Amino acid sequence: xxxxxNRLRVFTEVARLGSFGSAAARLHLTPxxxxxxxxxxxxEVGLPLVRFVARRVQLTDAGQRLFEVSDRSFGQLEEVQLHxxxxxxxxxxxxxxxxxxxxxxxxxxxxxxxxEEPGLRVHFHFxxxxxxxxxxxxxxxxxxxxxxxxxxxETIELFREKYVVVAAPALVERFALRAPEDLGxxxxxxxxxxxxxxxxxxxxxxGPRRPTxxxxxxxxxLRGMIGAACEGLGVAxxxxxxxxxxxxxxCLAEVFALDLEEDRFCIYQKTAWSDRGKNRxxxxxxxxxxxxxxxxxxxxxRGTPGRGHAPKGLKRSx
Numbered sequence: 421x422x423x424x425x426n427r428l429r430v431f432t433e434v435a436r437l438g439s440f441g442s443a444a445a446r447l448h449l450t451p452x453x454x455x456x457x458x459x460x461x462x463x464e465v466g467l468p469l470v471r472f473v474a475r476r477v478q479l480t481d482a483g484q485r486l487f488e489v490s491d492r493s494f495g496q497l498e499e500v501q502l503h504x505x506x507x508x509x510x511x512x513x514x515x516x517x518x519x520x521x522x523x524x525x526x527x528x529x530x531x532x533x534x535x536e537e538p539g540l541r542v543h544f545h546f547x548x549x550x551x552x553x554x555x556x557x558x559x560x561x562x563x564x565x566x567x568x569x570x571x572x573x574e575t576i577e578l579f580r581e582k583y584v585v586v587a588a589p590a591l592v593e594r595f596a597l598r599a600p601e602d603l604g605x606x607x608x609x610x611x612x613x614x615x616x617x618x619x620x621x622x623x624x625x626x627g628p629r630r631p632t633x634x635x636x637x638x639x640x641x642l643r644g645m646i647g648a649a650c651e652g653l654g655v656a657x658x659x660x661x662x663x664x665x666x667x668x669x670x671c672l673a674e675v676f677a678l679d680l681e682e683d684r685f686c687i688y689q690k691t692a693w694s695d696r697g698k699n700r701x702x703x704x705x706x707x708x709x710x711x712x713x714x715x716x717x718x719x720x721x722r723g724t725p726g727r728g729h730a731p732k733g734l735k736r737s738x
Contacts, residue, residue, distance in 0.1 A: 431490065432490045435487040511540050515543070515559065551570075554573075554689075562687070573689065578707065592673055609649060610645075
């Protein structure tokens with residue numbers, strides 16, 4: 421710790437300008453005052469920081485190391501000072517969200533907020549495990565379809581998403597897929613070999629209609645599953661919003677229609693952080709988002725549960 425930061429400031433200007441006289445003029449000091457400040461700083465450090473070569477100031481190795489740090493630090497302070505003077509202090513907010521929803525939906529939707537809030541710097545943390553970073557304070561809030569029950573957390577419902585069973589049209593015709601029972605004899609794509617990923621479909625069917633999967637291909641990423649389905653490698657169960665483009669272009673076809681259990685995306689944040697300005701602005705923006713282009717794949721949820729309540733239907737994240 422330096423006893424007098426002003427000496428470090430004088431040293432930084434000398435190093436930047438290469439002259440005691442120029443630094444004195446910049447700082448509105450006399451050259452003797454600059455020389456005195458450098459001498460006291462060298463005594464404090466215990467090493468020579470500058471030397472004169474042909475009447476120009478050069479830095480010693482110790483001076484160069486110190487200047488690299490001091491120049492960066494004073495530069496950052498000057499940037500903050502400019503923001504303060506203009507009334508536009510940059511705020512940094514990190515939002516955590518599931519991988520597919522974050523990359524397909526949220527990144528595109530945040531552009532209007534960033535235009536409205538030029539001083540807000542938004543960073544993204546894409547992960548299928550979001551509770552840990554939220555509780556550790558690594559993210560400011562998360563958007564997730566997994567239930568997080570904790571007395572320190574506030575829950576705000578946003579959207580519900582529908583699931584759809586899809587496959588390449590050629591595979592549908594090849595195996596004559598018309599009903600859930602037909603899935604027992606075709607390759608199915610799943611996040612896990614036990615097919616826990618398909619539980620929402622199995623729960624929607626009466627016992628006699630539940631297929632027994634005989635050929636399972638494991639893919640641990642939703643986008644990989646969609647790509648495999650497009651290539652005809654198997655049938656996939658995915659959120660409808662994630663394959664909107666593939667369904668519109670005919671790359672994938674909906675195999676059959678079922679009323680499947682829906683997931684609900686919620687905002688989770690620490691209750692103690694809910695009054696922070698950046699959190700309030702982000703929450704209000706997310707609550708106003710329009711999802712019309714996704715039709716009924718993502719629709720607003722009416723009503724907002726109280727803090728700590730778990731919306732029904734939330735099972736897992738993508």
